[in-house]
Amino acid sequence: MNLKDVQSQKDNRNIPIDKVGVKNITYPIVLLDKHKKQQHTIAKINMYVLLPSHFKGTHMSRFIEILNENKDCIDIRKIGKILKEMQNRLSAEKSYIELNFPYFMEKQAPVTKIASLMSYSCTVEAYGDKQSEELFLTVRVPITSLCPCSKEISDFGAHNQRGIATIKAQLKEFVWIEDMVEIAESSASCDIYSLLKRPDEKYVTEKAYQNPMFVEDIARNITIKLEKDVRISHFTVEVENFESIHNHNAYAFIER
Template sequence: MNKITDKIEDVQNTPDKRHLDIDKVGIKSIRHPISVKDKTGGDQSTVAMFDMYVHLPHNFKGTHMSRFVEILNENERTISVKNFEKILRDMLERLESKAGDVEMTFPYFVNKRAPISGVESLLDYEVTFIGSIKDNQFINQIKVIIPVTSLCPCSKKISDYGAHNQRSHVTVTVETNDFVWIEDIIELVEKNASSELYGLLKRPDEKYVTEKAYDNPKFVEDMVRDIATDLNQNNKITSYTVESENFESIHNHSAYAMIQSS
């Protein structure tokens, strides 16, 4: 043992007399490179924002914050989804805790082909992997924010010319009992929107997606109900939350709806 270290008091390990457990203590918003496998068979190298927490028993004054950073850096240079559970278990062992949570949020890119011209472009989605361990049980959740187009059925019904539409964010958080591709969650949501989005469109494509949205109007309530209906039929998904926020084009507020599985 280093003699200098021996002389420095470990304040975090000193007892606390207030007899209050802390549910979550740790670090937030630390960036680290990760590698994510996509459905095409490739690997995406990206940077994730990590939040890492452990449960702190009432008899400890504090946790060792530096150990969270050590755990990230002691793994491979890039962290993969495959070792996500291992990182969480290492964290609990290292910090002598029985429960903990790790969240990593990162941009994920899908190569999309425009519907008429076929021109390809990348579209980014915000993805969060959420892992937690309690009573030695690992729980895995995936959260994806999917931007789509929604067109107002009421506006279409009452207007002589056109209908107002807007970009919407659908947020799906699922707890899974088996491996689920990010692309499958994205596809499920996009097919239930008035139209999906693309990074690049030519004029024939723009005509197509505009008319597709007009022919497929959706209230924010329609969006969450249609998506929830499809999620209910997926055996790999044990629970979910579906949220939709429409950034209204004729109001200075958003329309919002949410369904949470029971």
């Protein structure tokens, strides 16, 4: 059956569209896992292309076709191939893809060594044209901080809080999510754990007390480590503490 291709018809308004495509696709993906080789998770995916001014519309179904053809292993090293397929199949000069997903890591409690799963919210963003590609990895890591000022001025105790350290890195080569998580966790007063027994609670409480940090300290600690990583060309660091004694959050941001 010969059906009319309306999307490919000429448009006379002479206005290109910077991004057109499909958004908020819920889709199972398989990621590379540093310790277990592969990890299955669920992503929210956005896929776009630049639409030239002379096309009326894009072919939305082709985005899903490309996704289906690459479903078995979505990893950073394969993103460039997907971008090129989007450009070729949709006659586009530029293409974009964004994947938002939870990434799970098994983590042992510090004393009892009981294992439990921690989830980390991650985003992979990539865009490219016929000549080049840019790739970004964002990892959001829950952390603990203990206030140095509170410790200094109090006769006993000090207030602490849970926070989020967010690292967004532009990659020159492959970087494990686990590496980014380790950089953030090791830069704070203490880690966050899913499961702690009483000996573990004692340990993390005392570790944080012995390692007080402002959001400024944590952001600077992360920055020092990222600056030494040759796999990363550009990055931003955000640290936000959900204050336990104030009705506001503490925040720090660094860009390099």
